[in-house]
Amino acid sequence: MDSSADLPPDLAAAHAMILAERAARLAAETRLAEAANAQARQSSAEALIAHLKLEIEKLRRTIYGTRSERSARLLDQLELELEELEAGATEDELAAEKAAGKTQTVRSFERKRPLRQPFPDDIERERVVLPAPTQCPCCGSARLSKLGESVTSTLEEIPRRFKVIDTVREKFSCRDCEAITQPPAPFHATPRGYIGPQLLATILFDKFGQHQPLNRQVQRFKCEGIDLSVSTLADQVGAGAFAVRPIFELIEAYVLSANRLHGDDTKIPILAKGKTDTGRIWTYVRDDRPFGGRDPPAALFYASRDRRGEHPARHLQNFAGILQADAYSGFNALFDPGRKALPATAAFCWAHGRRAFFELADIAQNARRGRSATAISPVALEAVRRIDQLFEIERDIYGLSAEERLQIRRERSAPLLTDLEAWLRAESARLSRSSNVIKPINYLLNRWEGFARLVHDGRICMTNNAAERALRGFALGRKAWLFAGSDRGAERAAVMATLIMTARLNDIDPKAWLADVFARIADMPQNRLHELLPWNWTPPALTPSTQAA
Incomplete structure (x- = not known):
């Protein structure tokens, strides 16, 4: 088919056709650029909404603690969602910029990003001055006068650097008595070792704080040009844990001297012959911040190969204060009035008491089950509503003094507790023994004195979340290291977890603190070891970074 018939007959018509096609192309490019801008705006808005939701949830978690069973997973879900939305918004922004570059009528969309946080004051800085022009690009004149300068800051990474420190110890002999004098050798956690305190702290923190097994650390060191065997690192781990044992004992004595503790445990696989035993990591947390305490x-962490009640009885053999815990029967010996030491006072966790009701009243989870969904229990739903009223009061009084908390609880919480108990007993008498909600009702009623004790002591918290947060690292980390190799390995993990978690609770960088402890503990007198405790520790003076002129 001959397409020449479609060509314009004269030059004017050809010119008009070209202009029309150009206008159509520009209009199409404009529509594409506007569509790309609209998509970028939508993606940016979605990312901003996700960012604000995440910030709100973090603030609520910081102020009030965990609000419900689902909120424990909500934070992780929001973080993952934000990652995807931020990446998508950036892609759409670049696409809009590319589309706007093809047209002169549409301005590219620019995202409003969160305010960038300032760089640390002590960060190393490098000044790179680009060559200045020697002549004016406009007229070619060489008479240029500096007006100022613009600085573009770029955050860059320098691969981890290693160095060998050769410590020279000169020998001197006395001309009079011929005695030989020489400064003492620098301290190494391992006798005749060669690992410095900073590197030793990194190895221990990565293993027990970041849950990186030693074989993975060996692979990473090889990538950085350092050949360290697993046996060498294991030797350092044992020596390092032994060196900080006095600090652990000070923290142990401090925690067990408290008038109130949070107690809990979690599973930890421990290697046995041809299998692994389900061992336990126990934690006891001293935290008086909810009632304005200044301590x-x-x-504190301990390890055991089983969950027998003799373990908490041994851990807390001299403890006679308030123990906040779940209703695990292994703690019962501590509350026995005939105990040799004064009996501890039980304060049970309402989060545990609420959990079974919540599972029976979780409408969202039930909807996801589809045809296998069970009927929502109206009794469980009402129980969750009543317990949540108590939690609302607790959020309002967080951080107040024990006396203020007690007064508000007596005014607001005590009537709610009285009504809740009466309602539970009435429902218990009415319901069948086979009802699925009778078990959580009896769980509360059989231990009501321990659950209701919070209206008699302002120091008591409504939940045991402080202990559960302390155990979270083990719950996540055991997926990486699979099991503890022995009972001593589990005990070593408990010692290091005590140090690392205590540092974190006091807003101290655990690795920097451990490095300074390893550097100083050998020369520290026994009566001054308390200066190395996290809440007494002062970071060593930093050497000013060398900056290029």
């Missing part, structure tokens, strides 16, 4: 927080 620093601390966490």
Whole structure:
């Protein structure tokens, strides 16, 4: 088919056709650029909404603690959602910029990003001055006068650097008595070792704080040009844990001297012959911040190969204060009036008491089950509503003094507790023994004195979340290291977890603190070891970074 018939007959018509096609192309490019801008605006708005939701949830978690069973997973879900939305918004912004570059009538959309946080004051800085022009690009004149300068800051990474420190110890002999004098050798956690305190702290923190097994650390060191065997690192781990044992004992004595503790445990697989035993990590947390206490927080960990009640009885053999815990029967010996030491006072966790009701009243989870969904229990739904009223009061009084908390609880919480108990007993008498909600009702009623004790002591918290937060690292970390290799390995993990978690509770960088402890503990007198505790620790003076002129 001959397409020449479609060509214009004269030059004017050809010119008009070209202009029309150009206008159509520009209009199409404009529509594409506007569509790309609209998509970028929508993606940016979605990312901003997700960012604000995440910030709100973090603030609520900081102020009030965990609000419900679902909120424990909500934070992680929001963070993952934000990552995807931020990446998508950036892609759409670049696409809009590219589309706007093809037209002169549409301005590219620019995202409003969160305000960038300032760089640390002590960060190393490098000044790179680009060559200045030697002549004016406009007229070619060489008479240029500096007006000022613009600085573009770029955050860059320098691969981890290693260095060998050769410590020279000169020998001197006395001309009079011929005695030989020499400065002492620098301290190494391992006798005749060669690992410095900073590197030793990194190895221990990565293993027990970041849950990186030693074989993975060996692979990473090889990538950085350092050949360290697993046996060498294991030797350092044992020596390092032994060196900080006095600090652990100070934290242990401090925690067990508290008048109130949070107690809990979690599973930890421990290697046995041809299998792994389900061992336990126990934690006891001293944290008086909810009622305005000024004593620093601390966490203590122990390990055992089983969950027999003799373990908490041994851990807390001299403890006679308030123990906040779940209703695990292994703690019962501590509350026995005939106990040799004064009996501890039980304060049970309302989060545990609420959980079974919540599972029976979780409408969202039930909807996801589809045809296998069970009927929502109206009794469980009402129980959750009543318990949540108590939690609302607790959010309002967080951080107040024990006396203020007690007064508000007596005014607002005590009537709600009285009504809740009467309602539970009435429902218990009415319901069948086979009802699925009778078990959580009896869980509360059989321990009502321990659950209701919060209206008699302002120091008591409504939940045991402080202990559960302390154990979260083990719950996540055991997926990485699978099991503890022995009972001593589990005990070593408990010692290091005590130090790392206590540092975190006091807003101290655990790795920097451990490095300074390893550097100083050998020369520290026994009566001054308390200066190395996280809440007494002062970071060593930093050497000013060298900056290029």
